[in-house]
Amino acid sequence: xxxxxxxxxxxxxxxxxxxxxxxxxxxxxxxxxxxxxxxxxxxxxxxxxxxxxxxxxxxxxxxxxxxxxxxxxxxxxxxxxxxxxxxxxxxxxxxxxxxxxxxxxxxxxxxxxxxxxxxxxxxxxxxxxxxxxxxxxxxxxxxxxxxxxxxxxxxxxxxxxxxxxxxxxxxxxxxxxxxxxxxxxxxxxxxxxxxxxxxxxxxxxxxxxxxxxxxxxxxxxxxxxxxxxxxxxxxxxxxxxxxxxxxxxxxxxxxxxxxxxxxxxxx
Numbered sequence: 001x002x003x004x005x006x007x008x009x010x011x012x013x014x015x016x017x018x019x020x021x022x023x024x025x026x027x028x029x030x031x032x033x034x035x036x037x038x039x040x041x042x043x044x045x046x047x048x049x050x051x052x053x054x055x056x057x058x059x060x061x062x063x064x065x066x067x068x069x070x071x072x073x074x075x076x077x078x079x080x081x082x083x084x085x086x087x088x089x090x091x092x093x094x095x096x097x098x099x100x101x102x103x104x105x106x107x108x109x110x111x112x113x114x115x116x117x118x119x120x121x122x123x124x125x126x127x128x129x130x131x132x133x134x135x136x137x138x139x140x141x142x143x144x145x146x147x148x149x150x151x152x153x154x155x156x157x158x159x160x161x162x163x164x165x166x167x168x169x170x171x172x173x174x175x176x177x178x179x180x181x182x183x184x185x186x187x188x189x190x191x192x193x194x195x196x197x198x199x200x201x202x203x204x205x206x207x208x209x210x211x212x213x214x215x216x217x218x219x220x221x222x223x224x225x226x227x228x229x230x231x232x233x234x235x236x237x238x239x240x241x242x243x244x245x246x247x248x249x250x251x252x253x254x255x256x257x258x259x260x261x262x263x264x265x266x267x
Contacts, residue, residue, distance in 0.1 A: 001178045003038070004066035005049045006076040006132060007031035011056025016081035018149025019158070024054065026157050027077040029213050030145065033167030034077075034174075036218035040239055041171075042180040052216060063135040073106065073178065074140035075170065076132045079157065080147045087150040088121030089114065092142040094133035103139040110141055110173030117169040119156060120146050143170070160209045164220045183240060189266050192245035194236040196252050196260045198224075205232035208257075212236055215255040217248075236260070 007027040009015030015023030028051070035047050048069055050062045066074050080086065091114070093107050107125060115122050133140045145166055146153035156162045174180065196212060196219060199205040205221050212219035212234070222233045236252050239245040245262050252260040 001044065001180060002046045002048075002070060002072045003174065004069065004071035004074045004138075005031050005035060005047055006062055006066075006074065007049065007051060008076055008078040010051045010054055013056060016079055016148045018081055018084065018147075019151060019154035021148050021154055021157055023079045023081075023148055026079055026148065026163070027145070028052075028054070029160075030163050030167050030170075031077045032213070032216055033164055033218050034075075034170050036237065037167060037171045038174070038180075040237060040244055041183055042175060043183055045178075045180055059131040060135070063132055067135075067137045071136075071138050073174070074132065074136045074138055075174070076130075076140070076142040077170075078142060078144050080144040081149045082147060084147075084149045084151070087147050087153050088123040089118055089146060090123035090126050090144050092126050092128045092130060092133060092144070094140065095127040095129045097127065103141070106139050106177045107141050109177045110143070110170065113173035113176065114143065114145075114166065114169035116172075117165045118145065119162070119165075120153065160206070160213060161220050164218075190242075190264050191238055191240060191266075192242050193238045193263045193265070194245055194248045194252060194260060195233055195263050196236040196257050197234040199232045199234075200229065202232050205234055208234045212252065212255065212257070217251055217255060 009024040038045050051057055091111055093103050097103050111125050146157050148154055197208045209219045209221050217236055219234055219236045222235050224231050224233050237248045249262055
């Protein structure tokens, strides 16, 4: 399955803004997390992204690239804004499509999976004449993940663990829609986690998470209790194959985190 993953805006186009957040940064982070989960956990999925950094790319360049590559599905990630008064999640397919079309069936599955986990008001399934929905040769889907200028939505958008949940919701929908098969583990039921730091200060852990995300490395904050004390562990991925964990550990080390290591547990 060939997925073209399009974090909206970027570079000279910041997208929506509010509460100290920029759409282009939030949606890139979510998209990178989607790519990471799919590549690490599913078989036979090939992913191209419109951008993997803060770069400028026109809408025409994005759709031309997806069409030339022959993508099976186009997923565009966005956030909304509306004077701070609106809030919630919505998604779109092209306005000319019927509710019984293949694109609508894919959308129905993604909508269900994303709204299960995103903790946002469900504003429904919608249609529009957006360029990325109109000019793509393949089925296309656009998600609007909260309103960046709404205080409540923005508090979620700013949380890396929430963005990880939203990424997982997108992945769950894509996997269901295209019948993706999970990768088999090494046969011993072991999960290999890459730990990129442990902190007693939550803010220090969040700084480490944000640093890794800025380097294009998926990372989440996990609270653990050790000898009765609260610690905040930075996890840079969990894998069923040790070789995948070792590759991620190398990425983390190359990013300058010298105290990272692999922790293994049995299911």
